[in-house]
Amino acid sequence: MALDVELAEIRDFLAAQEPFADLPQEALTRLVPRLTVEYHRRGTAIMTPGRDSVHLYVVRSGAVDMRDAIGTLVDRGEVGDCFGSTTLLGGNPSTFSVVAIEDTLTLAMGAATFAELCNDHREFGEFFDAQRTRRMAGAVAAKQASASGGAILKTRMSELARKAPITVSVRANVREAAQVMSDAGVSSLLVMDGERLAGIITDRDLRNRVLAAGRDGTTPLADVMSANPVTARADGLAFEAMLEMVARNIHHLPLMDGDQVIGVVTTTDLMRLEQANPVYIAGDIAKQKDSAGVAAAAARLPRVVESLVAQDASAADMGRIVTSVGDAVERRLIALAEERLGAPPVPYCWVTLGSRARMEQALAADQDNALIIDDAAQPADLDYFAQFAELVTGWLVEAGYPRCPGDVMATNPKWRITLREWKHVFGEWLNAPVPDAILRASIFFDMRPVAGDAQLYAELDDLVRSQAPSSKRFLSHLAGAAVANEPPVGFFRGFVLEKEGEHAHTLDIKRGGVGAVVDLARVHALALGLPARNTDERIAGAVAAKVMGAARGADLRDAFEFISYVRMSHQAAQVKAGTPPDNHISPDELSSFDKRHLREAFGIVRSAQSTLGTVYGTGKLG
Structure with missing residues (x-):
């Protein structure tokens, strides 16, 4: 009888907590005998990163702290709170630690019981799905966090001090100092009084304060040096140092670690850092006089991506930066082609397709482009655009953008046609779709103008956006292709790897990972007639239109x-190792954190695909 009373108390306790409050009374009554009461002394680890966990825990009394794999506090659980669901839903091992911060009692529920409740009671499962959403957002934030916490131009000053400082005694004269500078090949010397920094002497000081002033080499260095110079902290930011040097019109900044001098940073050092800025690269590209110069400037892009991965940049930001540099390359080469061939005979619009059109380009991207030519073009005019396309695409190869293996380029006469012909092509895709043709044509529904008369593109886009929502067969075929592009994870949550060929035993993160989400978002955007091309914006548009839940x-x-x-990180590591970047990742190179959250991310994509397939099985989006 006492046991019955205890079980009733536990049932009543659960009935007052989310999400158990939504369970029917009979479900709670059946559940309670299947729970185990566990006691955890203060300081005890209940869950540990890297170890399997097979229970959902409910805090009956006491409190726990939940931390991620790098020790950051992500949540605090008190009476009535649950933990462990993310591991049960996403798979072992755990990526979180849970430690009792007070003597704590928990109610432990086995994995089979948890799965049964999620399956039988939708609200119960949705509650823990929401918890998983928060964890995925936390994983994204953790991956974006940098070791230094800085962004481009927020490099720590210590990273720029590559050489030991060259010094001279405060008791030396000008001739001795000049000889040291010449021997060391430096433009400045730190003047030391024992271990103390007394001043700095630069080549500009020697010109202005010695030669121009008529002084000779026996002049004491102390008379012409800059005494008590402005310095920078080793842990300071390069951006702050740049502002300081500009404000004071100085070109050399001694670098201090406490009271110790560890080097000198010059404006040249900071300019090298600035050259890694994509804005600088894009501006440099626009100044080039020939294709070789464009190619040389564009060659700095992989190192920029490497730097961005190591710093505070999201994948979305990196995609926009890589895209912007690619646009700058293409626009400059188009201008150079016009300079060589002369003005075009009729207006045209050079459009980019695929990831570049979506502002999501990564490294290892080939060319995807086309030409929309004004309807006034005569047959003779088309010869100009054939030569034009050959020049631009050939120069793009020089700049690091290989030809498209599928020949989706402006050099292909099929994709170098008048606006009238483009409207006819898109009309066939929309109104008389053939599944295989739609699969090959999907890249054309990610199109963006890069150079020329953007109005030509706008007319074509208006046609697509007005007709696509009512083209049910087209949308059904497109959705079918999107659903068929399955994420590379198996039924038992193992990664599906390439079985043979050059990339055997690797994971294609582009095709079934990035590409799967792109395909989903494209279907929704076309069904709604949205103007968005970017995947993130397309998903946001679907949510706003209420065809996808928030x-x-x-x-x-x-x-x-x-x-x-993860894809960008993989490519940055390849750049650092001196190997060509690609989209094929060996599971061995992934951390347990990455493996765990990739499986979860792929699971989210697969679930969204399932919903899309169901929607289009009924022939309507809703």
Whole structure:
């Protein structure tokens, strides 16, 4: 009888907590005997990163702290709170630690019981899905955090001090100092009084304060040096140092670690850092006089991506930066082609397709482009555009953008046609779709103008946006292709790897990862007639139109960001190792954190695909 009373107390306790409050009374009554009461002394680890966990825990009394794999506090659980669901839903091992911060009692529920409740009671499962959404968002934030916490031009000053400082005694004269500078090949000397920094002497000081002033080499250095110079802290930011040097019109900044001098940073050092800024690269590209100069400037892009991964940049930001540099390359080469061939005979619009059109380009991207030519073009005019396309695409190869293996380029006469012909092509895709043709044509529904008369593109876009929502067969075929592009994770949550060929035993993170989300978002955007090309914006548009739930949309956007970030990290590591970047990742190079959250991200994508397939099985989006 006492046991019955205790079980009733536990049942009543659960009935007052989320999400158990939503369970029917009979479900709670059946549940309670299947729970185990566990006692955890203060300081005891209940869950540990890297170790399997097979229970959902409910805090009956006491409190716990939940921390991620790097020790950051992510949540605090008090009476009535649950933990462990993210591991049960996403798979072991755990990526979180849970430690009792007070003597704590928990109610432990086995994995089979938890799965049964999620399956039988939708609200119960949705509660823990929301918890998983928060965890995926946290994973994205953790991947974006940098070791230094800085962004481009926020490099720590200590990273710029590559050489030991060259010094001279305060008791030396000008001739001795000049000889030291000449021997060391430096433009400045730190003047030391024992271990103390007394001043700095630069080549400009020697010109202005010695030669121009008529002094000779026996002049004491102390008379012409800059005494008590402005210094910078080793842990300071390069951006702050640049502002200081500009404000004071100085070109050399001694670098201090406490009272110790560890080097000198010059404006040249900071300019080298600035050259890694994509804005600088894009501006440099626009100044080039020939294709070789454009190619040389564009060659700095992989190192920029490497730097961005190591710093505070999201995959979305990196995609926009890589895209912007690519646009700058293409626009400059188009201008150079016009200079060589002369003005075009009729207006045209050079459009980019695929990831560049979506502002999501990564490294290892080939060319995807086309030409829309004004309807006034005569047959003779088309010869100009054939030569034009050959020049631009050939120069793009020189600049690091290989030809498209599928020949989706302006050099292909099929994709170098008048606006009238483009409207006819898109009309066939929309109104008389053939599944295989739609699969090959999907890249053309991610199109963006880069150079020329953007109005030509706008007319074509208006046609697509007005007709696509009512083209049910087209949308059904497109959705079918999107659903068929399955994420590379198996039924038992193992990664599906390439079985043979050059990339055997690797994971294609582009095709079934990034590409799967892109395909989903494209279907929704076309069905709604949205102007958006960017995947994140397309998902947001679907949520705003209420054809996708807010929670599902947030999940999908976080999953896309995480998968894209892992891809960029992989490519940055390849750049650092001196190997060509690609989209094929060996599971061995992934951390347990990445493996765990990639599986979860792929699960989110698969769930969204399932919903899309169901929607289009009924022939309508809703």
